[in-house]
Structure formats: structure tokens, C-alpha cells
Amino acid sequence: MGQNLTGALALSPSSLTANPPPSGDLPPPIAAKSSNRRCRGYDQSVLVAARKVKRNCYSASFPRARNPRNPPVPLVRIPSLSPRKPQFPNPSRSISPPEPGTSALFSYPFGRPAGERLGMVFYFKARPDAGDYTIFMGLDKHENEDLIKYGFPEDIWFHVDKMSSAHVYLRLNKGQTMDDISEGVLEDCAQLVKANSIQGNKVNNVDVVYTPWFNLKKTPSMDVGQVGFHNSKLVRTVQVEKRLNEVVNRLNKTKVERTPDLKAEREAVSAAEKAERKLQLRDKKRKEEMERLEKEKQAEIRSYKGLMVQDKMTSNKQVASGSKTLQELEEDFM
Numbered sequence: 001m002g003q004n005l006t007g008a009l010a011l012s013p014s015s016l017t018a019n020p021p022p023s024g025d026l027p028p029p030i031a032a033k034s035s036n037r038r039c040r041g042y043d044q045s046v047l048v049a050a051r052k053v054k055r056n057c058y059s060a061s062f063p064r065a066r067n068p069r070n071p072p073v074p075l076v077r078i079p080s081l082s083p084r085k086p087q088f089p090n091p092s093r094s095i096s097p098p099e100p101g102t103s104a105l106f107s108y109p110f111g112r113p114a115g116e117r118l119g120m121v122f123y124f125k126a127r128p129d130a131g132d133y134t135i136f137m138g139l140d141k142h143e144n145e146d147l148i149k150y151g152f153p154e155d156i157w158f159h160v161d162k163m164s165s166a167h168v169y170l171r172l173n174k175g176q177t178m179d180d181i182s183e184g185v186l187e188d189c190a191q192l193v194k195a196n197s198i199q200g201n202k203v204n205n206v207d208v209v210y211t212p213w214f215n216l217k218k219t220p221s222m223d224v225g226q227v228g229f230h231n232s233k234l235v236r237t238v239q240v241e242k243r244l245n246e247v248v249n250r251l252n253k254t255k256v257e258r259t260p261d262l263k264a265e266r267e268a269v270s271a272a273e274k275a276e277r278k279l280q281l282r283d284k285k286r287k288e289e290m291e292r293l294e295k296e297k298q299a300e301i302r303s304y305k306g307l308m309v310q311d312k313m314t315s316n317k318q319v320a321s322g323s324k325t326l327q328e329l330e331e332d333f334m
Contacts, residue, residue: 119143125254130184137168141225150262155213165197191247211235
């Protein structure tokens, strides 16, 4: 058998096809090789199986088969088993969970969708004796863009004049204006702006400008974080002589880091205000309708239309035919 095997291996492939040796002397013939250069030298059945496995498990990095007898298998993209964690500028800091009803970056198991971004916002509490006021600012210029876009009419914007600094906001109560800001709250905001300015924190006698949020002007030609003003008359200035560490330290003790969805908050407040306006308009119309009906009623009472009604008038014949005579009626009248 060894001699026959040696002789068979010495033959060419064409001679094997033309004059096949006895079946008991040689193993089964090897399948024909593929014409593809990348697949040359491999068993065709193994290659087809490998293609199917690769097509089922991975993305379309390998060309699909176009053979109608072997239709392509639908691709299923397998997500990563380890969800992507949010990346913050300083991961060592402890981050408080978001408030109820607000969404955060880590609420998405595989990261926030592309095009949507939640920024870090720092919240502070003003001095208690001045009232319940919230002071907040963004982490960087990208968060400042969101604060500029989704602000509230009650927000007051603070910034160091002619220097780079953080954008600090003071949220007033509904119906209040800049004239209602007390000196203590104004000092807290000015000191916080100065402390978060690289240049302004090093020098004394720094001017801090503040204006309502709706007075901020943003044009497409401006850089990220850059703003202007619609009306310069609504811009006020306060001078900070020096940094007061006791004020800054007190504010930093109340500091809370959050990742709010500013757009969702603004839309929720706008929807609530719209519903309230509809209710007020409905009550106003109802009140006007009641006032109109009351005026018509009073005008009808004061008019003489009801005195000359044909049904209420009585003729002399009706009086004469009655049970009482005319003389009796005159006596009753007298």
C-alpha cells in the first residue's frame, strides 16, 4: 500500500482526474481550490463556513455573498458589554445625583446620543438672611452656551467687565427685577464672579457688569461663550475692591454639582406658563361676559320699554265690563 501511495502522490492533478487510482489505496480527493487569491490553498467548505460565522457575528467588514441560492444573513450588531461611563473633567470629585424629574448623562446605559450634551452646572445658595436665592454658573464655555440659550426671564447675568470670567446667574423670584436685588446678594454674585476669573482674581478694583438674561444678544458670528447686549441701558456695573475670602468660602460650602437637562426644564416651564395664560384668558372672558349681561340687565330696568307693552294695557271697555264700575275704581284710586 505504501508503494501505491508514493506513486499516486508523484502524479499530477490532471492524471489523478483522468486515471483515478483504486479507492482503497488513496484518501478522498481534496476539494477544488478557490480562484480567489486570498482564499487560495484553503478548503472551500471551510472558507464558506468561516464567511457565514463572520457575517453573523460582526459588522459588514467582509463582503456579502450575492448568490441568490445563498442569500445574505441579516446583520446583528452586538453592543459592547461594558457601558461607556461619562467623562468629567475631574472624575475624582464626588457628583451628586440629579434632582427628581431631571435627566443626567449617566441615565443612558451606552452614553448620551450624538448631538445631545448635558453639561456640568454649579449651584450655590446666597446668604440666608437675604432670602432663598440660587446662584449658578457653567463649567466652561460650552455650558455657558446652554445657559444663554435656555435661560429664564428671572435670571440675572454677571460677568467681569473686559476680562475673561465665568458666567454667573442669579435666579430671582417671579415678578422681581434688578431693582429688587439686595446689597448682600449683589455682593455674593460679584465676589463669585471675581473668584472665577483668572485675571480678575489677581487684581483689585474690578468692575462686574450685570443685566437681565433677556438682554443678552447672541449672533452666529460670535464665538462660543461670547455674548452682546440688546440694550446697553439695561446693563449695570458694580465695583469689587478686593476678594473677600469669607464670602467665597461660604458660597463654596453650599456648592452642588449637577448635570441638568436645561432644555427640558425650559420647555416644562414654558408649557406650565402657557397653560396658566390660557386659564387666565378663559377667566377673563368669562368675567367680561358676566359684566356684559349685568349691564344689559341694568339698562333694561332703567328703560321705559316695559311700560308700554300691549299685553299689559287696559281699555275703558275692559274696565266697564268688569265687576267694578268706573266710580268704584276712582274711589279705590283716591
